[in-house]
Amino acid sequence: MWTELLISFFILAGGAFTLLGSIGLARLPDFFCRLHGPTKATTLGVGGMLLASALYFSLRDGALSIHELMIAVFLFISAPVSAHMLAKTALHLEQLDVWNSLRDEPRREP
Amino acid sequence: MIIVSIYIAYALIGISLLLNLWRLVAGPAIVDRILALDTMFINGIALLVIYGVHIGSGLYFEIALLVALMGFVSTVALCKFFLRGDIIE
Amino acid sequence: MSHLIIAPVILPLVAGAIILLLYRRPGAGLAINLAATMALFGISIALLGGAASGAYGVYALGDWPAPYGIVLVQDRLSALMVALTAALALSALLYATSGALRRDGHFHALFQFQLFGLNGAFLTGDLFNLFVFFEVLLIASYGLLLCGEGGGRDRTRAALHYVVLNLAGSAVFLVALGIIYSVTGTLNMADLAVKVANVRSEDAGLLGSGSLLLLVVFALKAALLPLHFWLPAAYSHAAAPVAALFAVMTKVGVYAILRVYTLIFGTTSVAGAALDWLLPLAILTIVLAGLGALAATSLRRLVSYLVILSVGTLLAGVSLFNAAGLAAALYYLLHTTLVTGALYLVADLIARSRGGVGDDLASGPAPARASLGMLFMLGAVAIAGLPPLSGFLGKLLVLEAAIGHAGMAWLWAGLLGSSLLAIIALSRAGSSLFWHTSGESKIRVRPAALVYAALPLAASPLLVVFAEPVSDYASATAAQLLAPEGYILAVLGSSLGAIAP
Amino acid sequence: MNALFAIAIAILTACGVYLLLRARTYPVVLGLTLLSYGVNLFLFASGGLTQARAPVLGTQVTYADPLPQALVLTAIVIGFGMTAFLLILSLLARRDLGSDHVDGGRE
């Protein structure tokens, strides 16, 4: 029973975070803000579902089945790079010279 | 109970996918669309994983893994295209 | 277990792969290509010898019984097509040894791959496998089309159109396969024949769609009106040995029509619908090809339209759907494939020896060798269907076969009218190239090239002299095609009882 | 579901055909890609639509028809090779024809 509960929890939490990321993607005002949703929330959401899946199959087959975690790990490694590449591309395409603008505003200077 | 949560998850993922689609079609910037596609890939993974649990089949694991890999590579390739034109220069 | 049947398929692939392995050594490519093509010719003759008895050879790949596994089937028709291809290929290749292509490793590899695709298509007894080999022969032909000197604007455009059209055609092929599989649940041609004959009435319409879509695909490959437009540009801009080899490519479409509509749809109303379309289209093809020949501005374009004309003639013979018509078509097929192949080579020699004017039908320097003029003359006589060469006998057989057929008058008028157009066009061409000349060209083509170009042309008088055995073989082939029970029994054998409802 | 599937194929085909009829090489390539999706799904549908019956022995009692799957796989691979070739040919065509118009002409 509690295993079912756990699995259901992970499924629902995962689904919720997944949706969260997508809402962020849809709702936030500019690209750089929108970038945050999928990078974090969706990745985490899928992670949750993968965990649910690992639990489900481990319990069903009575043997440890954690290969789903590989996907999660992969996503946690790849999502930042994707986000970085997208941000880089956005900066390039919008021709934002952020480095210089940051120098112009001493407030932002570390 | 699991089955109910699976159906709820389907609904959540479905809505997510539609929101991704909205961003994909509406843009406005090209990076928005790439991001939307990338997110769609990840939501696709979620769908496959839940479907695997739903029908109790482990056959979808590799597909999900591959979606992750391929989604990443295609996002990177698209970005590289906009940055440098030649993606394997 | 005799592996002879599959040898024409395996040999070119292995040869092509080895050439690829050694592609940086052009000499190796030429040597392997020549050796493999000669061996293929030998094999194909042996195969023909086996087929002549009327026996079927069935080769179950992977040792899986039909209809589950793929089978290769050697009957009179497939053996004939393989032998014809090998003969043409050998001539084309020998000719290629006299030009720049000899050093092109990729040409040699693609050449063998082309043969791989052709032979596979002719020998397979499986409809989906036919698709696969169509794709093999197409992709190889795309590559070959772009091989050799003389590229540029026109050739590239022709290649682009050719490729795009064939890709669209392949999509149609898949749709047809989907429909046919959905209705019959099988892919083996013999099994299809059994299933199609017993198709439920409510499925007949759907199956008919599949059958007609197949016809579209094959008609595109064969260059049947209104799907013939791609051919002149593509063939007339290909390197000569490639164009010569391509002479057999349209025949793949004809072969497929022949195979599919005699074997699978032979006795059904489905075939009837397709055949109703075929004869008028064939006649229109004949007429429009004649007009195209008349309007041609270069020798290669002229030959290309004559290729289309021959396709129309062939399919007219096929669509008569009687023993005489099929036999006539088969005789004509041998003739036209070899002669048009030769004509591309002759056209190339003429173009080469005229220098900058090329094969344009305009005044230019006279080709230096008189024998070239004679070769042209022979080729022209043969392809125009003038006596005493094979074109005449072929045409005669087709005309004769149409006697009493409902479409006889149209076919006769079309065929004879187009023959006249061809005669006019060829005489104008010859007159421009050899008579209306300004001085004599300094360029002398190599005698060896002349001999190689003459080789396939020599088939024409041989077909006349040996008209009786050849037409006997053609008639026997036609009889075999019209009695598909033998094929079905050979392929399905004992399982037939279990399969047939 | 069947109707939805049919409509999906219809849309893919229609879009593919429309792009196939464009005047520039690149949209034509894209059109062929889209058309391939439609055709592959069509071929796939020839074995019927079966859910949760992947033909991996030992996992089910009954299975989806495996044959169309094998056929579609072959078709996908071949389609990929062909598309790749066409794409490269379109590069050659742009040089030789002076533009990426399918019939050539000024850029």
Place this chain on the structure above:
Amino acid sequence: MRDRYLPHPLMSLTLLIVWLLLVNSLSLGHVLLGALFGLLIPIFTNPFWPERPHLARPLLIVQFIFHLLMDIVIANLQVARTILSPKPSIQPDFVAYPLVLRNEFAITILASVIALTPGTVAAALSDDRKLILIHALDVPDPQKLIATLKSRYEAPLLEILPE
């Protein structure tokens, strides 16, 4: 010798583990096969990864990862509030983060961590590799953000991946 036949021992181990995960089995045959792949693949892929990251302080790694996972969950909850609030009142902005880390691999990991955690994404790296450009979803105080990142992630990474 070791460089040639076991260029990336850590990678070899990872490959073995991943193999066992993939096949979802711990049979001896698969352990041996996994080990074989673990030995062979790095030999062939070594040219693509000539550097050899030397990981120090394995315990710290575990701690680091645990912290990270927790941060990710918390961060996501924060982001959730932001995203779901009817009218998000946020101050998104770019922040230039000064790097102490010099190791390329370490910088990469830091950037990844930044991307995974509270409302920040590593958008760019300066040409001299001394600054990371961070886009933050809500930065009332950039200096505070920089300080947090430094202490929480860059410091441990300096220890784990020295050089």
Place this chain on the structure above:
Amino acid sequence: MYGPDHPRHGTSHLILSLTKTVLTWREFWRPEAEPAHTIRARPPSYQPPSLVMELLLIILLPFLGAGLTALCARLGRNAPAWAAGIVTAASALCFASLVPQVFDGDAIRVAWPWIPELGLNFSLRLDGLGFLFVTLILGIGMLVVMYARYYLAPTEALGRFFSLLLLFMGSMLGVVTADNLIVLVIFWELTSLSSFLLIGFWRHRADARQGARMALAVTGGGGLSLLAGVLLLGHIAGSYEISDVIARGDLIRAHDWYVPTLVLILIGAFAKSAQFPLHFWLPHAMSAPTPVSAYLHSATMVKAGVFLIARLYPALSGTDLWFFLVGGVGMATLIFGAYVSLFQHDIKGLLAYSTISHLGLITLLFGMGTELSAIAAVFHIINHAIFKASLFMAAGIIDHETGTRDMRRINGLWRFMPHTATLAMVAAASMAGVPLFNGFLSKEMFFAESLSEQLPLGVTWLVPTLAVIAGVFAVAYSLRFIHDVFFNGDPIDLPRTPHEPPRFMKIPVEILVALCLLVGILPGITVQPILEVITASVLQTPAPHYEVVIWHGFTLPFMMSLVALAGGATIYVYRRRLFAFYERIDHLADAKRMFEATLAMAIRGAARITRIFESGSQQRYLLILIGVSLIAGIAAYLDAGIAAVPAQEANNLDPIAIVTFVILAAAALAGTIWHRQRILAVILFGAVGLVVTLTFARFSAPDLALTQLSVEVVSVILLLLALHFLPDRSPAESSAGRRWRDATLSVAAGGGMGLLTWEMLRRPHDSISDYFLENAQTGGGGTNVVNVILVDFRGFDTWGEISVLGIAAVAIFAILRNLVLAPPRSGIDGRPWAANTHPLFLRMISRPLLPLALLVSFYILLRGHNLPGGGFIAALITAVALILQYIAGGISWASERSVRDYHPVIAAGLLVATGTGVGAWAFGAPFLTSTFGHPHLPLIGEIELASAMLFDLGVYLAVVGAVMLILIQLGEPSGNDSATSPQTVAGNPIGGEGE
């Protein structure tokens, strides 16, 4: 005849057939053996071997001689002429030995089977009619050879000339001795061909070329008509043997197809014999060297038409249609030719129209259809051949000596060449029908017959009147020929000063003129016996008794001759007014101009029609292809209608299906609408690909999902690589109309596909696949049935499929090695490129990914036989992992670190797959037969080994090789290959120009 249900014979072994044929041809010399199968009613009867050989040699010798003569050309100027002469003589000798038997009234007949099933035998027949023509062909041929030897300049290609002349001679002999209609047609067309080549002998002259082509078009076209007619005739008669056909006249005339048969055959005959309105080629054939005109275009070839009419006279004549067609056309030709002839200024033109007129006369005589008229026709064939050949030769002499043929310049030649003038005058008198010359005799017979002709409507007078009118003009033009050339003042501005020609040039003329006189004066001795034999063979009945005598008394025909003579003289005297009248309407009748104009118009029209289809527009081509497919796909379906099918379990709709559908539809439509922004379309179609992948996964096809996904990503990479060298936007160039048209067609095509899909899906499905499910594990050693199908049941497909990929790679490489790809100077929308080439984070992350991805790909490869996966997917994962290295580190960095040339990888893959298949041979099994086992290893336990896995390894290698070869070659900065000597192509390097 065999209809559709008539079985064909001969299913014998090919080798045996070949041997048999060789034997058959060896039996050439003892042809008493029966042909294998003769479907035609009656096997030809055979003659004693000696005659057979001689009959054959008559025809064969000229053909052999043609080759010999061509070879002789190197031996000097005289050699070809001598060779031609000797060959002709030899042929004549053979002929002479047969003459006695012909005169005994027997037709000599021989035959060899050729295509017996078709009723095509190589059969020959020599009877009276044949005798006449063989005599003409060989006799006049001999004289022409002699004449031509002196006519042609030493610098000309004598070898070619005499060779062609002999070719013609052989063909013409074949026409007149053929006993099979098809054989006749074969030789018939050969005469057209050799005529074409001979007219075009002076190839540098435009008129010669045009004349030759026109002659070929008309006579060759006529030959086609003849072929059709002959086939019908053979069908009606049940045999192509002329001997049979002419014996079945009643059957033929009563047949439904008599009319088309007759018309088709007559068109052929009329074209050849220059009958109005197909006469126009003949005057233009006069640009041939004069010996050719004398021989082909007056004495022999143009007689082939009337020969044919004579030959088939018993089979076809005797109907009203025959009378009106043959008689009417003959009469029209007779008068028209005679009239036009008078106004020609070219000597050969005059003779040509005269020839047309005389051929018309002969035709008319046959058309009259009485026995006597037939006799007259035959007689006139002889007479005309003799006098017209001599006239042509005389004209040739004049041309040769004066350098012109224009009668307005040639005057008063009597003074320069009285001997030639005398000869010409005799021949011309014969042509005019002056008594004591041979022409008079046959013409008088004609007049006599014209009087006996009964026409309906009481116009009995019409034929004789027209006959006399024709006679009048004949006299007039004959008179002109003599007066205008040999008298009529002094020559005007001749290129050469004329004198008598060489001795031997005149001998042939002298011989012919002597014959004119001999026949004209002593017909009873010279032609009477011959005429009887010939007429008997024409009529196929014993000839009626008819005395050919000079003097019948002052009969009506004689009076008509006198009227003609007087009338002709009168007209000639008043010719100027007539000439003036003729000049005014001349242009209307310029056949050459009309022919050329018609042809030019036809060519323009043909070009226009051709361009409708071969428009050069890819869009149009695709429109046609798609339209045709649509029609084909729908036609049969509409025909059958929507059928009721057994209900089956339905797949219910669910929200996820709808969501994925919406994504697919929206992305596909948006991508299509925005396709001009190419990269946008690529991104949107990426979403479509994802949905397709999910769809495959959903409907129980994990292998397909894996494949689709991998291919999708590799395709995207490829699309991006290519897009770099292409404009990133398409210009807006389609008109609204075109867009609507295309959209309509697209919607129709989509609708059709949707309909077909629905039809498929609503039917219960039944297939052979149960076998695969049952045997995959036990027979194929794998549990993943799809993979077992791919590598085992249908491994042959896969073998072909990887070849496609390998070939595609090779073909792509072959394109790219010679293609210099210049990158665009600026990025999307004109922005500069980003400075940073290889972002650090990506580079760092991709490094550990390579070994991991390779591990995954090996996993997928190894497990494919039992679980979703396999060589192809594994290969794509490997390729993608490698490509990621290229993306992250750049091509030069990555290339240094991996395989540089993927050709051998492809080859190895193909060879491994093939080798696995061939390996089965060692066990006596067919190609690709698989084996598997579960060996037990110590410690490890049972492992599975299947030969199919080795095959899959081949697949893996081939696919990795192909994909990498394509991608890397495209990424190479200058796309070259060091080994095959890079070829930098000059001109516009692609890319860079933007839109």
